[in-house]
Amino acid sequence: MNLVVTDLPVVVIGAGPVGLAAAAHLAERGLDFVVLESGPNVAAAIDEWRHVKLFSPWRYDIDSAARRLLERAGWTAPDLETLPTGGDLIDSYLGPLAKAPELAEHIRYDAQAAAVTRVGFDRLRTAGREEAPFLVGLADGSEILAGAVIDAAGTWRRPNVLGGSGIPARGEAEVADDISRALPDVLGRDRDRFAGRRTAVVGAGHSAATTLLDLGDLADQVPGTEVVWVVRGADQARTYGGGDDDELPARGALGSRLKNLVQSGQVELVSSFRIEAARRTPDGRVELSAGERQVVADTVVNSTGFRPDHEVVSELRLDLDPILGSTRALAPLIDPNQHSCGTVPPHGVDELAHPEQGYYAIGAKSYGRAPTFLLATGYEQARSVVAALAGDWEAARDVQLNLPETGVCSSNLAVASEEASGGCCGPAPQAVSISAPAGRGLATGISGGLLTVTETKPTAQSGCCS
Structure with a gap:
């Protein structure tokens, strides 16, 4: 199955941790790509909370392909057992990664994706749709043609409202x-x-x-x-x-x-x-x-949380869960009523796929309104999706994660000690390994009893997510 319109780059939306992880995997696979970052610098959203310390130590905050790329350039990893701040994540990891020659010339800053569609196709037209390139319109009026689109835009720019019924309160x-x-x-x-x-x-x-x-x-x-x-x-x-x-x-x-x-x-x-x-x-x-x-x-x-912006891709054919706003296949695996952050089963390209072939939302946006997202999960999503775009389906479906039995969500931040501010985006050091069988869709695998996953279902006393 060919998911990429040939001779055109893969467009990655967002130069945060997960977007740059996707870029690193694309570079490693030899696929052409363009990264669009709406801010003036790498990880502009994280830069707004750079004072906050993450829950997870460095060992869980660095993507595997990104690390290989950086180490080839002589980069030395920080102490893997220390807890970085958002600023540390940018200054010691994401900044150097974005400057690596394999990525630097592919990243465009102040480039906000305003709309994604297919050239010559609105949402209604079918015949020939999958052969048409993607058209990514930018806020400045320019356009980019793409062979596939990886949407790692996150949800930081779309906070929930104060109103208790899901819409803005009066006034x-x-x-x-x-x-x-x-x-x-x-x-x-x-x-x-x-x-x-x-x-x-x-x-x-x-x-x-x-x-x-x-x-x-x-x-x-x-x-x-x-x-x-x-x-x-x-x-x-x-x-x-x-x-x-x-x-x-x-x-x-x-x-x-x-x-x-x-x-x-x-x-x-x-x-x-x-x-x-x-x-x-x-x-x-x-x-x-x-x-x-x-x-x-x-x-x-x-501090009521965040929600995804699907308006940007409203002309694409999406299969969204009506409650969470994730893909329909992913929703039962991340439902915060059933899962804490660390009991979310491993998932990859199959669970992230939409009817619109070649479009994938990864990272926090893939979870919709569920606050159970982990940065390590986003890295594995990026690896799986890029493998699929490269045609390596065995690797794409061999999804493996090391997660704690309970965890912390990307939007749920805490303190690391009595004195330090705390943070997000990763699992704790104590982990249990869970993996998906190669070539099997996880949604079917779980319901069919093909996976054995120890779950700690959250209660009012034990849940980690808001």
Whole structure:
């Protein structure tokens, strides 16, 4: 099966960790490619939270093909047991990778993909469709023809809304200037926005917890700094985690610290609060409403998670799960109601395929709204998809991952110690190996009992994902 329109490059959307991993595998396979990065530099989205420390040590944050490419150029890997920040990930790994000769000339910066379609084909037309090249339209009006498209754009640019029903709360747009996106640099760049003011953090995941801990530290330093934590649920045991018994020490430390802040009164917890409306008060503050209840703050941090942007590929034929927005085949494998981050079974090109032959979303975008994505999973997705594009189906379907029995999501960040800010994107060192049989689709393999996977299904007490 030929998935690539010959004589045209594979277009990779996004120069983050997973997009550059795909590029490294394409280079290793000898396939022509172009990487489109919407920002002015590599991993521009990560650069916005470069102050945050990842949960996973370096050993889980480096793609295999990328490492081979870098080491040929004399690169020395960081200490594999240390925990990098987002800035470390860029400065010590992604930056050097993007400058490698095999990749550098293929990356275009400030190149935002605005639409992807087939030349001469809208979504309705069928005859001859698979032989037509992809047409990638950029925000500046230029266009690129592609033999295949790997969409690693992520979800960072598409945060969820504050409204508790999945749509913006009444008046949310009118107070947008007072709403900060997730993971502000509370103790650094954004300090003046929060010091001596009252902040409402909305969300129950570890990104919210990370911000709450930073705000707690700021309150110790600056009198008048107040913190209120707004959540939809009634039980915060999932956010607190297992403390000293948690399989992920960083997550356990975060949960314990946050629980202490709430119990001490340093963080005011407002639970069972499903936001219906937001407005600016006469004195310039923000009022969030849920029925007859209100929370008033000077500024609000939206830590409610992210969602994918499928509008860019709306003229392609996609088979999306109606709940998660992932592929339909992948959805049952990543359902956060059934899986924590580390119990997601291995999956590759078969589970990522759409009816539109030659288009694949990988990385966080492939998971739709599921917060169970792991960076190591994205690397394996990239390897599998590129192998398929190269026609090596045996390698493409030999999907293998080393994941912990429980894990941490890319949008769920935590602290690595009592003093350090924490992070995302990878599994913990304690891992269990699970693999897919070569040549078999995993969706069928699991339902048919072809895989033996030890699952730790999350409960309110043990789940890691928001």
